[in-house]
Amino acid sequence: MSSPLDVFRDDLLAGHVALVTGGGTGICRGIAAAYARLGAKVCIVSRKLDVLEQTAKEIGAIAVAADVRKPDDLVVAVKTVLDRFGKLTTLVNGAAGNFLAPAAALSPNGFKTVIDIDLLGTFNATKACAEALMASKDGLVLNISATLHYHGTPLQIHASAAKAGVDAVTKNLAVEWGRFGIRACGIAPGPIGDTEGMKRLAPGDATEKAKQFIPAGRFGTIDEIAAAAVYLRSPAAAYITGHVLVVDGGHCIATPSVVGT
Ligand code: COA
Numbered sequence: 165m166s167s168p169l170d171v172f173r174d175d176l177l178a179g180h181v182a183l184v185t186g187g188g189t190g191i192c193r194g195i196a197a198a199y200a201r202l203g204a205k206v207c208i209v210s211r212k213l214d215v216l217e218q219t220a221k222e223i224g225a226i227a228v229a230a231d232v233r234k235p236d237d238l239v240v241a242v243k244t245v246l247d248r249f250g251k252l253t254t255l256v257n258g259a260a261g262n263f264l265a266p267a268a269a270l271s272p273n274g275f276k277t278v279i280d281i282d283l284l285g286t287f288n289a290t291k292a293c294a295e296a297l298m299a300s301k302d303g304l305v306l307n308i309s310a311t312l313h314y315h316g317t318p319l320q321i322h323a324s325a326a327k328a329g330v331d332a333v334t335k336n337l338a339v340e341w342g343r344f345g346i347r348a349c350g351i352a353p354g355p356i357g358d359t360e361g362m363k364r365l366a367p368g369d370a371t372e373k374a375k376q377f378i379p380a381g382r383f384g385t386i387d388e389i390a391a392a393a394v395y396l397r398s399p400a401a402a403y404i405t406g407h408v409l410v411v412d413g414g415h416c417i418a419t420p421s422v423v424g425t
Contacts, residue, residue: 167387168385168387168388168390168391169198169201169202169387169390169391169394171391172202172391172394172398173202174201174202174203175202175203176202176203176394176398177199177202177203177204177394177397177398178202178203178204179203179204179253180199180203180204180205180253180254180397181204181205181206181207181245181249181250181251181252181253181254182196182199182204182205182206182207182252182253182254182255182256182397183206183207183209183241183242183245183252183254183255183256183289183293184196184199184206184207184208184209184225184256184258185209185210185230185232185255185256185257185258185259185285185289186209186210186257186258186259186260186308187206187207187208187209187210187216187219187225187256187258188208188210188212188215188216188219188227189210189215189219189360190359190360190361190386191258191308191353191356191359191361191386191389191390192208192256192258192259192308193208193219193223193386194386194387194389194390195256195258195306195308195389195390195393196208196219196223196225196256197222197223197225197390198387198390198391198393198394199254199393199394199397200223200224200225201223201224202394204254204397205248205249206223206224206225206226207225207226207227207228207241207244207245207248207249208220208223208225208226208227208228209227209228209229209230209232209238209241209259209289210229210230210259211229211230211231212229213227213229216228216229226244226245226248228240228241228244228245232259232281232284232285232286232288232289233280233281233284233285233288234288235288235291235292238288238289238291238292238293239292241292242292242293242296245296246296251296251299251300252293252296252297252300252303253297253300253302253303253304254297254303254304254305254306254397255289255290255293255297255303255304255305255306256306256308256393257285257286257289257290257305257306257307257308257330258308259281259282259285259289260281260282260308260323260326260361261277261278261281261282262278262320262322262323262361262364262365263364264319264320264364264365265319265321265322266318266319267319267321270321270322274322275321275322275325277322278322278323278326279322279325279326279329281326282323282326282327282329282330283325283326283329283330283333286307286330286333287333290305290333290337293305294341297341297344297346298341298344298345298346300345301344301345302345303341303344303345303346303347304346304347304348304349304396304397305334305337305341305346305347305348305349306348306349306350306351306393306396306397307330307331307333307334307348307349307350307351307408308330308350308351308353309327309330309331309334309350309351309352309408310323310324310327310352310353311352311353311354311410311412311415311416312324312327313325313327313328313331314416315416320365327352330350331350331352331408333348334348334349334350334406334408335348335406336348338405338406339406342405347401347402347404347405348405348406349396349401349404349405349406349407349408349409350407350408350409351389351392351393351396351408351409351411352408352409352410352411352412352416353384353389353411353412354378354384354410354411354412354413354415354416355374355378355383355384355412355413355415356383356384356385356386356388356389357382357383357384357385358385358386359386362383371383377415377418378412378413378414378415378418379413379414379415379417379418380413380414380415381413382413383413384411384412384413388411389411392409392411396409
């Protein structure tokens with residue numbers, strides 16, 4: 165079966181070394197797999213070592229168990245990458261946690277937990293990688309956010325706030341670290357099929373109903389997000405920084421219109 169990744173040259177990412185948080189499953193597993201397929205050395209990081217090791221074997225990566233809420237874990241992960249591969253050129257911040265919760269019923273700790281994983285976790289991993297990315301002189305921080313915060317999204321106050329923060333981190337890093345040869349970009353995936361996120365956010369019948377709100381008429385695929393991540397890491401994107409690329413089939417700009425109805 166053909167994949168959007170087929171358009172890329174096999175050795176496009178040779179010479180790159182990537183650390184991918186959340187790389188054990190879902191979208192970030194897809195990004196890690198695409199990077200490895202195109203010649204990069206890849207280290208995937210998440211909390212669950214058994215899942216990570218299985219994925220690492222399947223995609224040709226190495227695995228380090230780390231919780232992005234624990235800065236010391238990330239320092240160990242970066243050291244492992246440098247010991248093994250000698251450099252680090254790319255950080256993909258993809259580790260995330262989410263669930264549906266009405267704002268009035270969500271506990272402060274529930275809100276904080278998602279902020280800690282998504283936003284503080286992004287900062288922690290970025291900080292742990294800073295020196296190595298600067299040394300590479302061709303660094304990329306690629307932050308995976310969402311489109312939740314472009315409008316108000318019910319039951320998602322915690323994740324929306326976290327992802328808005330992640331987009332702010334992307335812009336700030338782009339401005340502050342450009343002079344160190346580091347770009348910072350983001351990808352904001354829309355509804356992507358076959359992911360834990362969609363199972364959690366649109367369970368059961370909601371999945372089919374949701375498609376009517378997507379101009380493309382379908383969910384995206386993990387490989388379509390991975391293709392965007394490859395593009396942003398490729399030399400074709402060398403002058404792109406501070407930008408968050410929305411990959412959502414037009415979902416976030418589609419609103420029910422009264423015109424012509
Ligand atoms: N609804 C409301 N609150 C919830 C919740 C839910 N479904 N799940 C967790 N919380 C709250 C807990 O009640 C707790 O708050 P409290 O102490 O006030 O009760 C707080 O969040 C922390 O929960 P805990 O289970 O201890 O956190 P954790 O670190 O083990 O789990 C989560 C992290 C919350 C993100 C968990 O949902 C998880 O591990 N998810 C799996 C991965 C995932 O979400 N992937 C992302 C797909 S987009």
